[in-house]
Amino acid sequence: MAAPVAANWKPLTRDQMAARVAQDIPEGWYVNLGIGLPTLIANHVPLDREVIFHSENGVLGMGPAPAKDKVDPWLINAGKQHVTLRPGGSYCHHADSFAMIRGGHIDLCVLGAFQVAENGDIANWATSENDTAPAVGGAMDLAAGAKRLWVLMEHTTKTGESKLVRKCTYPLTAPGVVKRVYTNLAVLDVTPAGFAVIEMVPGITFDELQALTDAPLHRASAARAA
Amino acid sequence: MAAPVAANWKPLTRDQMAARVAQDIPEGWYVNLGIGLPTLIANHVPLDREVIFHSENGVLGMGPAPAKDKVDPWLINAGKQHVTLRPGGSYCHHADSFAMIRGGHIDLCVLGAFQVAENGDIANWATSENDTAPAVGGAMDLAAGAKRLWVLMEHTTKTGESKLVRKCTYPLTAPGVVKRVYTNLAVLDVTPAGFAVIEMVPGITFDELQALTDAPLHRASAARAA
Amino acid sequence: MINKFVRTMAEAMEGIQDGSTVLIGGFGSVGQPNALIDGLIEQGAKDLTVVANNPGVGRVGLARLLDLGRVRKIICSFPRSSDPIVFETLYREGRIELEIVPQGTMAERMRAAGAGIPAFYTPTGVGTKLAEGKEIREFNGRPYVMETAIQGDVALIEAWEADRWGNLTYRASGRNFNPIMAMAGKLTIVQTQHVVELGQLDPEKIVTPGIFVDRVLHVPYGDPMIS
């Protein structure tokens, strides 16, 4: 996004955003990371903090990306990238894999999104009602099924429009499911009252953040930043 | 059953009954044999005619009973008898095992029964409406799910009552599912017109058989016996 | 480091509440979590609903749990056994509630709970007294009965091998209800014959991945009885 002139704050880079989410994932959680930006989160969870990554296509316990000369052509993730399996990992078929998702066994799913609404609605699969052949993949299953849904996305679109909205204008992936949003500017909880800001990038003020946000923001009592 | 005085025919023994059914099971069928009398059928299918026996508790490809000193305590069938596994056999859990049954993948199930009605109704799990804690086990799944349901039972009860009836008086296991009945006196197909006799024990006449049977019998055009 | 192993039976049983629904694996004498059942007897939770294929044999294990008056209701497919004396007495005296469910429906209802499916339709039981009062609906001209998921507050499982992530294998017909009950339990507790290092189980051969398992107790119980 284009930072306002003379702003005394800087948005997080993609890697910083991923690292910020990684920081909040405790050992022992079963986690599914959406395609794109969320996938980077795994790089920021140290291997000795055992987080078990799940991929829709029947892989539980994914490890880091393989060295180029060590690729197993039979092992990919839902984003069709080559991955590795950690000791303790296992394979299953698609129905069992989605049983893990739909049955509430995945502690956390982090998805990217086009829009998140203040009531927790998420839109991340189709960019307009007229997109006649949008690709849903496993997004709806994950959004409806995971124990917790977090979103990791830029705060605004490339053209500066807020992605945190009062009401989604894009087709929904699932209604009322997002618990927390991590952007390049802030961390926000979805509460019954709407978005509560629990953290902001250094230097930005609440009012500056609100000015970049379509939905009304609240100050979380537990806010860690000014 | 008590044979009438001076009858010039003999009912089949239990082993003869089992052998008679075995004769009609072709190689390659997946077969589930009910507890009790039907279990004996497996003894009469030669090993070189490959019939794959299934047991509800997740065993596919059962072989003959083990020698007494070769029992694997971890391997039982649905009747809780110790069995063996043939090369090519496999294990699965109960939901997958019943998926095989309910999904129509079992070519044949042979059950015992208290009563079979001329419309194919079977009653084999509860002996009266007042039996408050009858044990159904997998009988209803097998009756409703197998591709073909055959019944193997005595023609009459110990007190001489016909088990082939116009209408079952005992609680049903499933309505309209029996395709064929093997008794110690005859083999009968269940047809839209009712029971059609396709075979009788040597020496018995159609009228003698009818006299022992509550439901009206028909002569099958393909009847092999007098 | 994730470590789902607990050291004592008391730890394994910790927090099981009165009124819980308890799923108990096993079919016949094979794959039964006998040690955990004894642990539950010791632990004391009462007013339980038990889901198991049958209501126990003689006066030990599950039958003893019943005999102690700790079970309000049993859901099973086969309310008989080689020696069902305890259940039959309680049942005759109206001191236990019974829900008879066809075996495949029982299995599928737990698999559904584990898979986040609240209800499904099955042909099993249609036209019988076990479908009385249940919704019947036609699909493609054939009637089916609607059955709902059975979720367990607790599942008691017997495994053959386990690692510290809770990955499990079973042995032969010891698999039976165990993997689906593991999926359907909110708190899944396992007794395992063998403990293996993480990474020792072939990832192609793990039947229950650790995601379905909360606690594992090493109980080298030995072979099932040969009856």
Add this chain to the structure above:
Amino acid sequence: MINKFVRTMAEAMEGIQDGSTVLIGGFGSVGQPNALIDGLIEQGAKDLTVVANNPGVGRVGLARLLDLGRVRKIICSFPRSSDPIVFETLYREGRIELEIVPQGTMAERMRAAGAGIPAFYTPTGVGTKLAEGKEIREFNGRPYVMETAIQGDVALIEAWEADRWGNLTYRASGRNFNPIMAMAGKLTIVQTQHVVELGQLDPEKIVTPGIFVDRVLHVPYGDPMIS
């Protein structure tokens, strides 16, 4: 002697009818029955409904089947790929029908068909346009959508190992949709990388038992492409 191996592609494809619903395994380039898809192209059946996770890449395999005008309808979760040119052209021109199904629902609908379950309820898709026109029903205060089984007339499967009874194993993420499509196909046809003697597969490790398999063709196809 049971022998599900066929010797030629023509035998493998024999009897596939126009108008069939064809389930095609694979996710990404892994576990795709590429040889069988080419066999189906050669065989000639048309007016097909294809169920596959995506509608093909470039102008080969499934994309070529589409390009030849042989597919009336595609059911998939992800109507995109690295090069979806054929599907997009046909779709824009209104020459192919599309049913988009969430991936987990698609998997479960086939598992349901294989398991004899005509319909089930799922939370996935509720409140979205993919649930429009479908029955919504509450269980325990939460809304669910009813989804129906997808049965295949034919299923095309890629396996890692197979024996003459049709028992199968898969390799790593090559498992994906293959085992559930094998269950859901009335005629299940397999291409396998490796052939093993009966009894060589560990009975604890067989993923698809032969009961779900009709024909097996040995195709040592080699590893999936590394993109």
